Amino acid sequence: MVIRIAAVGDVHLDEDVVGRFRPALEELSGHADALLLAGDLTRHGTESEARCVAREFGGLGVPVVTVLGNHDHQCDQAPQVVRTLEDAGITVLEGDGIVLDCAGGRLGVAGVKGFGGGFAGRCASDFGEPEMKAFVRTTTDSADALGAALRSLDCDVLVALTHYSPVPDTLAGEPLEIYPFLGSYQLGQAIDSAPTALALHGHAHHGTERGATPGGVRVRNVAHPVIKQAYSVFHLGDHLDQAQVSGVGASGIQQSWS
Numbered sequence: 367m368v369i370r371i372a373a374v375g376d377v378h379l380d381e382d383v384v385g386r387f388r389p390a391l392e393e394l395s396g397h398a399d400a401l402l403l404a405g406d407l408t409r410h411g412t413e414s415e416a417r418c419v420a421r422e423f424g425g426l427g428v429p430v431v432t433v434l435g436n437h438d439h440q441c442d443q444a445p446q447v448v449r450t451l452e453d454a455g456i457t458v459l460e461g462d463g464i465v466l467d468c469a470g471g472r473l474g475v476a477g478v479k480g481f482g483g484g485f486a487g488r489c490a491s492d493f494g495e496p497e498m499k500a501f502v503r504t505t506t507d508s509a510d511a512l513g514a515a516l517r518s519l520d521c522d523v524l525v526a527l528t529h530y531s532p533v534p535d536t537l538a539g540e541p542l543e544i545y546p547f548l549g550s551y552q553l554g555q556a557i558d559s560a561p562t563a564l565a566l567h568g569h570a571h572h573g574t575e576r577g578a579t580p581g582g583v584r585v586r587n588v589a590h591p592v593i594k595q596a597y598s599v600f601h602l603g604d605h606l607d608q609a610q611v612s613g614v615g616a617s618g619i620q621q622s623w624s
């Protein structure tokens with residue numbers, strides 16, 4: 367049995383962009399059991415932009431699960447954004463998870479936005495000024511919440527959903543100088559603390575699609591400018607140790623925008 371997961375991030379919808387994904391999304395229920403969105407759904411995180419997201423991703427006939435991205439926080443309207451999405455039937459995760467009954471088994475999804483901090487040998491540390499400690503603590507708290515949510519889910523296939531990257535692999539193509547603002551190794555450690563089959567993230571528009579955590583969990587950057595299509599579809603088998611992950615081309619948007 368196979369669970370089919372569609373995913374995309376960084377769609378950055380507003381009134382100018384809304385509608386571009388919908389033709390491909392109308393066909394999604396034939397290709398996938400669920401759609402996971404990896405944050406940066408809006409340009410500036412306004413309630414009106416969230417209504418665009420609700421129009422685009424509501425009523426698709428499959429469960430839609432998302433995390434927010436940094437752009438979705440820009441106007442300090444995150445609670446209104448979350449409420450608007452939830453009113454459209456979209457599940458918003460932040461330090462929690464959901465188990466979906468799919469034809470191929472129970473799909474568990476745990477999600478957080480995540481935060482920066484950097485990667486092994488090149489990361490911020492919990493030392494010195496209170497501002498630096500607060501920065502690192504934000505990442506640590508987010509990673510701890512992700513790990514706890516992943517370990518709490520009773521499911522057949524477990525997926526981690528974040529906006530920030532858990533590994534540097536999928537940042538290849540971005541300037542090295544900004545890696546600490548694109549993700550954190552602590553998210554990777556959280557993913558490796560559970561029997562995670564697949565980790566999905568966005569945020570790195572100029573990054574690379576494929577990577578893996580130190581523990582061997584497959585990581586995919588599904589930012590729309592990276593995958594250059596309306597969504598990618600991943601097939602995951604029953605057995606976590608045999609989870610087969612394959613990107614399947616989906617019809618839809620070919621152009622990218624940031």
Ligand SMILES: [Fe+2]
Binds near residue numbers: 376406435437569571
């Ligand atoms: Fe983005």
Ligand SMILES: [Fe+2]
Binds near residue numbers: 406568
């Ligand atoms: Fe982002």
